[in-house]
Amino acid sequence: MKKILITGFSGFVSHYFLEHLSSSKESVSILGLDLFHPQFPIDHYKDIECRFEAINLLHKEKVDNLIFQFQPQYILHLASYSSVAFSWRNPIESFRNNTNIFLNLVDTVRELGIECRLLSIGSSEEYGNVSEKSIPITEELETRPVSPYAVARVSQEMLSRVYVDGYGMDIVMTRSFNHIGPQQKELFVVPSFVKQMVEMKKRGLTRGVLHTGDVSIVRDFLDVRDVVSAYSALLLHGKRGEIYNVCSGIGRSLRQVVDLIADKLSLEIEIREDPKMIRPNDNNIVVGSNEKIKKETGWMNDIPFEKSIDDIIAHWDTIE
């Protein structure tokens, strides 16, 4: 039976990963770690034996004990304070809860001498402000982090490199682009748009005003179900020490996203950009190339953007 440790277990991505594992029909034993208890039932996944421990990854001694007892063969390190906006307000806390927790984790595995493969999740934010001629972004592009969050992620990646080359550990790294999908928190831009527009619809409106940040920025959105199948492919077939973009390869402006949602809900939307919602130093256009992960692992993305939006609308439709 495969033993997989998942950090950031109670977050958005984790239970989609469990669903993905459950569909593969192989028996798996999971140890999930998170600060907070998961909001989903952990015992209803077929062929998955699942245990959860509430833990702060900054408490290295506790991490040591749990990992020593569990002896994982795979580690999916999802834990992260992944908000760029939060990192501008709380750079120290953001850094500690990205880079320092990662360092605690990998160093525990090193000290205990556990032979396992670790997937270190990074971010497209690592690339920073990219000129149009570098689009779509390949993994060779130099990183130029422009926010505290992005710095923390590049630091994590540099540490991964040292743990691979200097200590011989088996780590694969991602630079993951924007995720979307049902149940993503409304802190993020797409669910925030959908939620507001679904509420207009519920109130019987046919038109409305949407307060936004800069809607000209272009992002690469990948459905969370494709994200987890990419993570699974990388755990199984990624090359040790390599970095992989996890993305759709398609760019969409936030304006296009608003238009699509409005169209599906038959709403007429007026966009009002609010200067207070525009972030310092934000990147204009972020679209990745997914050639490398496709070529080296056989992964393919399955879910069209329109289907993601339909499912997100359906999700908010069911919420009072």
Added chain:
Amino acid sequence: MKKILITGFSGFVSHYFLEHLSSSKESVSILGLDLFHPQFPIDHYKDIECRFEAINLLHKEKVDNLIFQFQPQYILHLASYSSVAFSWRNPIESFRNNTNIFLNLVDTVRELGIECRLLSIGSSEEYGNVSEKSIPITEELETRPVSPYAVARVSQEMLSRVYVDGYGMDIVMTRSFNHIGPQQKELFVVPSFVKQMVEMKKRGLTRGVLHTGDVSIVRDFLDVRDVVSAYSALLLHGKRGEIYNVCSGIGRSLRQVVDLIADKLSLEIEIREDPKMIRPNDNNIVVGSNEKIKKETGWMNDIPFEKSIDDIIAHWDTIE
């Protein structure tokens, strides 16, 4: 009166900086911070009013209070666990005592809104393994850190960049190459060689065996008295947000260094390389270009390598 905060106050570089200030005949008020009390008298520098506080920079609240009370105009951030070897054995502690202490410091200055210039000390280790065609190394070369220590320094530099561009702070950064000078601890390679050979001499020997790491590696050594005049030049004339190599521009193999010391002491030395003393992933050749700092600040290095070696020999000569 200028107010200067110095972190890592009790280390090797700091009291040379005080001597440098003392020679400039301007009145200065210093607040020195360090984990350990300084081993030099702090009240004997002319025109310098000096106060010391024992503090761990990881304790942010205490840092806050001290900085708020002192209201520095300049910060010389020397504090660092700067040993590469230590970082391989204790990567977490090394990272915290480089990157996290720096982040605590800059974020305190940001939160308190103190207008001051900060000099962030980095390291030539940030460049990693450099091919010969990139020698001498200029600041444009991409960093490729290959040790935990080097990662911590690149992280510090990336954070500096974000604090300059994102928060508008006034930070100048260095990549400082190997320092040498009297009173440097024998943990470092040159004083270690000198100390061992001076002891042979004292025992009346004319020949001896020196156990070393890899002596073919080439380094760029700058006398600590030139280092502090560079830091002073950068605090006064460095450009905000810029990175400067602090180096001599001249490469010397450790073998050449041993030969020079042996020659000065009239010793015949047999070098025995000990595999245990050879570090994983060490850089072969590290020689910097100091064109940028010379051009932009008017700094010049003054002290020839032979004079440094003479002074280091004289230092160990006086120690029983």
